[in-house]
Amino acid sequence: MLKVVIIGSGNVAQHLIKAFRNSQKVELVQAYARHAENLLHLLDADKITSSFDAITEADVYIISVSDDAISGVSSQLPFKDRLVVHTSGSVALDQLNIKNRRGVFYPLQTFSKSKEVNFTKIPFCLESEKESDYKVLEELALAISPLLYAIDSIQRQSLHVAAVFVNNFTNHLYAVGSEICTENNISFDILKPLIQETAAKIEQLSPLDAQTGPAKRNDRKTIQKHLDFLKDENQIAIYNLLTQSIQKTNV
The missing domain is CATH 3.40.50.720 (NAD(P)-binding Rossmann-like Domain)
Structure with missing residues (x-):
């Protein structure tokens, strides 16, 4: 022992x-x-x-x-x-x-x-x-x-960076989503099945194949509606940055 x-x-x-x-x-x-x-x-x-x-x-x-x-x-x-x-x-x-x-x-x-x-x-x-x-x-x-x-240490460093993206950053986006729900008198619980399905999907699909949403579809009207709805500058910046990243990845 x-x-x-x-x-x-x-x-x-x-x-x-x-x-x-x-x-x-x-x-x-x-x-x-x-x-x-x-x-x-x-x-x-x-x-x-x-x-x-x-x-x-x-x-x-x-x-x-x-x-x-x-x-x-x-x-x-x-x-x-x-x-x-x-x-x-x-x-x-x-x-x-x-x-x-x-x-x-x-x-x-x-x-x-x-x-x-x-x-x-x-x-x-x-x-x-x-x-x-x-x-x-x-x-x-x-x-x-x-x-x-x-x-090894080099691999672990890259793994840790990847973990920050899939865990810490993702959890922060949950916090942003929860804030938007609270501001509009909606229960965050409504989003939990969506969160769970998103996580479960990558057991069968690659993250690239699992991607959905207006950014992947290049649905500019919906994207602009979302940007017009948001009032917080930080939320607007995050939305724009992630939209651009998704579009670059899905060219």
Whole structure:
């Protein structure tokens, strides 16, 4: 059974704690948090430390903190030649301090503390400097998910950019749509079946083939009606930019 220490207390760290806590193949021996109270709802107090010097021995140390803090945290670890990984999609493996064996354990998913996730449907992107360490990360990932991918730092950067488009930007468009509905006394719930069908369609069609709407049809009258309706300059700019992008893609 693999022994794991998680360093961090944010969204990803908390979801990993829950997943490993429920696994029969992983022993979560400890978690580090600057403020121990942030993890008391998940772990007993004796399994939480706020001191780097008190971090216990384990097979894998998972740094799950903000991207800007990863390098500094890895430098503060008081041991050498142990397997230390981070969970970031945009930070290269070489940003971890070289005193330890380095790797990446990146779960490609959106995490919110208030929303449970099913780890069996989350892909893990793995990277390590040594093949033997990759085998350890593979074993660790398989303990909670069957979806594993060997992804290097350059590939992971491109994957993270793509993820921002399909997740963060898309969710922002939901927020824009919700705002328009609210302003016109319409329930956003009416749009949810459309959102679900749009997401489900790409299980069978490529995103290019699944594209519909006035921009793809070059329906200029409808496009102009929409632009005339919108009053918010930011919404108009987004509408114009996405319309032009769709038209360029579907020439």
